[in-house]
Amino acid sequence: MxxxxxxxxxxxxxxxxxxxxxxxxxxxxxxxxxxxxxxxxxxxxxxxxxxxxxxxxxxxxxxxxxxxxxxxxxxxxxxxxxxxxxxxxxxxxxxxxxxxxxxxxxxxxxxxxxxxxxxxxxxxxxxxxxxxxxxxxxxxxxxxxxxxxxxxxxxxxxxxxxxxxxxxxxxxxxxxxxxxxxxxxxxxxxxxxxxxxxxxxxxxxxxxxxxxxxxxxxxxxxxRGTVRLRIEVTGEANHSGGTPMGIRYRKDANLAMAYMQVAMHEACSYALEKGLDLVQTVGLLNDDEEFNKNHTRIFSNSLTKVSPYGYFAVDIRSNNNAFLAEYVKNTKKIIQEKAERFNVRVKITEILRLAPxxxxxxxxxxxxxxxxxxxxxxxxxxxxxxxxxxxxxxxxxxxxxxxxxxxxxxxxxxxxxxxxxxxxxxxxxxxxxxxxxxxxxxxxxx
Ligand SMILES: [Zn+2]
The missing domain is CATH 3.40.630.10 (Zn peptidases)
Incomplete structure (x- = not known):
C-alpha cells in the first residue's frame, strides 16, 4: 500500500x-x-x-x-x-x-x-x-x-x-x-x-x-418516470349457486379484473422482449384502506356472490418518456377490451404521472x-x-x-x-x- x-x-x-x-x-x-x-x-x-x-x-x-x-x-x-x-x-x-x-x-x-x-x-x-x-x-x-x-x-x-x-x-x-x-x-x-x-x-x-x-x-x-392508474370495475351481484356461468348471466367484476391483469402482464412481457425499459406492479387489490373509507361498495362482495365491484391499482415505470406514454395508452385499451368481454363497466383514474x-x-x-x-x-x-x-x-x-x-x-x-x-x-x-x-x-x- x-x-x-x-x-x-x-x-x-x-x-x-x-x-x-x-x-x-x-x-x-x-x-x-x-x-x-x-x-x-x-x-x-x-x-x-x-x-x-x-x-x-x-x-x-x-x-x-x-x-x-x-x-x-x-x-x-x-x-x-x-x-x-x-x-x-x-x-x-x-x-x-x-x-x-x-x-x-x-x-x-x-x-x-x-x-x-x-x-x-x-x-x-x-x-x-x-x-x-x-x-x-x-x-x-x-x-x-x-x-x-x-x-x-x-x-x-x-x-x-x-x-x-x-x-x-x-x-x-x-x-x-x-x-x-x-x-x-x-x-x-x-x-x-x-x-x-x-x-x-x-x-x-x-x-x-x-x-x-x-x-x-x-x-x-x-x-424512471411513473404512471399510476386505479381501475374500478363494476359488475352485478348475483347468487353464486343459482346464476349460470357465462356473460349472458354474469357480470363478474373479480373475473374481469383477473383477465385484465393477465393481459397487462402479457403486454409487459412483450415490451421487455423488445428490449424496452419497463416495470409494472399491481400493488393494491381491493385493499387500499384510505380509498375504502369513501368507497364502501367493496364490502358488498361475498363468497357466495358473483362479484359486483372491485378495483386494483397499477404502477407503471419506464425511463423512456415516449414509450411510457404509448404503453399507458395501450394499457387503458386492454382494460376496456376486457371490460367489454366480461360485460362489466370500468372507470380508469390516473392517480399520478411523473415524466422520467x-x-x-x-x-x-x-x-x-x-x-x-x-x-x-x-x-x-x-x-x-x-x-x-x-x-x-x-x-x-x-x-x-x-x-x-x-x-x-x-x-x-x-x-x-x-x-x-x-x-x-x-x-x-x-x-x-x-x-x-x-x-x-x-x-x-x-
Ligand atoms: Zn428515498
Whole structure:
C-alpha cells in the first residue's frame, strides 16, 4: 500500500464509525417503533431528525437557512456566487428503514465536512439540502418538499390527510407556511435556482443489483418516470349457486379484473422482449384502506356472490418518456377490451404521472465515474427504478434553457430490502459512498 492509499484507508476507517453513530442517533430520535422507523412528512420526528443534522453542520461551521415550507439548506462559508448541492430526505414510510433518505444526508454531511480546510478556497460553495416529505406514504404525494421549492406541488395535496391531519395543518404545526403550495409559489427565488451549479444525491439502491454483482457504487444514468392508474370495475351481484356461468348471466367484476391483469402482464412481457425499459406492479387489490373509507361498495362482495365491484391499482415505470406514454395508452385499451368481454363497466383514474429523467447530466456522471477511478472503487452505470428528489431538481431549467445538472450515486443495501425495518447499508458501503461524494463535490466546486 502506498502513502496515498494508506491515507485513503485511514480516512475510510475513521468515517465508518462516524456514519454508524449518526444513523443510529437519527433512528433514536423518537421515530422508532417496535416494527420499524416512523418519520412521516412534516412530523415532529422528521423535524427532530433534521435539527439533529443541523446542529452538527452548524458546529462544523455551516450556515443554515429554512425555506418557507421547512426544507433546510446548510451552506459552507466561502466565496463564489454559485453552489454545488448534495441533498436527500429525512422522512420514512410507516414502519420503514433508517437508510432510505437518511443515508444520503449523513453521507452528504460526511462528504462536506472533510473538505473544511478547502471551503474558503473553493470557487463554489457547498450546500447540504434536507428535503421534506419525499415518500408518498404520507399525504399520497411524492417529493413534496423539493416540488414545493420549485413551485410544482398541486395545491390539492394540502387537503390530503395523514392520521386525520391535513398536509396544510401538518406544515403549519411545524412552523412553516402552506400558502407557498396553495399559491404554487416557489420557496426558492429564481436567483437562488440560477445559482445551483450542480445537484448530487446519494441513495441506497433499494434493489440488489449492486450486491449481486459485488459492486460498491452505482452511477445513476436515468430515473424512471411513473404512471399510476386505479381501475374500478363494476359488475352485478348475483347468487353464486343459482346464476349460470357465462356473460349472458354474469357480470363478474373479480373475473374481469383477473383477465385484465393477465393481459397487462402479457403486454409487459412483450415490451421487455423488445428490449424496452419497463416495470409494472399491481400493488393494491381491493385493499387500499384510505380509498375504502369513501368507497364502501367493496364490502358488498361475498363468497357466495358473483362479484359486483372491485378495483386494483397499477404502477407503471419506464425511463423512456415516449414509450411510457404509448404503453399507458395501450394499457387503458386492454382494460376496456376486457371490460367489454366480461360485460362489466370500468372507470380508469390516473392517480399520478411523473415524466422520467431520460438522461442525468453527462458531465456530472463523468465526474462521479472519474472520482470512482481516482479512489479505485469499482462502479457500474444503472437506471434508478425509484423516484427521487433528484428527478424534481433535474426537471428544472436554468436561464440558459438547460436543466440543473444532476447526478446520483447508489450504494448497496442488504438483499435489496427497503421500506422495511430490516433495511441496512454497511458502514463500509456508507463510507465509500461518502468518499466518492466528497471527491465529486471537490471536482465540481474547485
Ligand atoms: Zn428515498
Amino acid at each position: 502506498n502513502k496515498s492509499e494508506a491515507k485513503t484507508t485511514h480516512t475510510l476507517l475513521k468515517r465508518i464509525g462516524a456514519h454508524f453513530g449518526k444513523l443510529e442517533n437519527i433512528g433514536n430520535l423518537g421515530g422508532r417503533r417496535e416494527d420499524g422507523f416512523d418519520r412521516p412528512a412534516w412530523s415532529h420526528e422528521e423535524t427532530r431528525a433534521i435539527k439533529y443534522i443541523q446542529g452538527m453542520a452548524e458546529k462544523a461551521g455551516m450556515v443554515s437557512s429554512w425555506d418557507g415550507v421547512g426544507n433546510l439548506f446548510l451552506t459552507t462559508p466561502g466565496h463564489g456566487n454559485e453552489i454545488v448541492q448534495v441533498g436527500s430526505h429525512m422522512d420514512t414510510v410507516p414502519a420503514g428503514g433508517n437508510y432510505d433518505g437518511a443515508a444520503g444526508i449523513v453521507c452528504g454531511l460526511e462528504a462536506i465536512i472533510p473538505l473544511k480546510p478547502m471551503w474558503e478556497r473553493l470557487s463554489r460553495k457547498l450546500q447540504l439540502v434536507i428535503w421534506r416529505g419525499e415518500e408518498s406514504a404520507s399525504f399520497n404525494a411524492v417529493c413534496k418538499g423539493s416540488e414545493a421549492a420549485f413551485g410544482l406541488c398541486h395545491p390539492d395535496i394540502l387537503l390530503r390527510t395523514n392520521h386525520g391531519v391535513s398536509l396544510s395543518e401538518a406544515i403549519t404545526a411545524q412552523g412553516f407556511d402552506p400558502s407557498f403550495i396553495a399559491e404554487k409559489k416557489p420557496t426558492l427565488t429564481p436567483e437562488q435556482t440560477e445559482k445551483i451549479a450542480a445537484y448530487l444525491e446519494l441513495h441506497i439502491e433499494q434493489a440488489k443489483r449492486l450486491q449481486t454483482d459485488g459492486v460498491p457504487i452505482g452511477v445513476v444514468s436515468s430515473i 429523467i431520460e438522461k442525468l447530466d453527462p458531465a456530472v456522471q463523468h465526474s462521479i465515474e472519474a472520482s470512482c477511478r481516482d479512489l479505485k472503487i469499482p462502479f457500474i452505470e444503472m437506471p434508478s427504478g425509484a423516484i427521487h428528489d433528484a428527478a424534481v431538481v433535474a426537471s428544472q431549467k436554468k436561464k440558459n434553457g438547460n436543466p440543473i445538472p444532476v447526478g446520483m450515486i447508489f450504494i448497496p443495501c442488504r438483499d435489496g430490502i427497503s421500506h422495511n425495518p430490516a433495511e441496512y447499508a454497511s458502514p463500509e458501503d456508507l463510507a465509500r459512498g461518502a468518499q466518492v461524494l466528497s471527491n465529486v463535490l471537490y471536482r465540481l466546486a474547485r
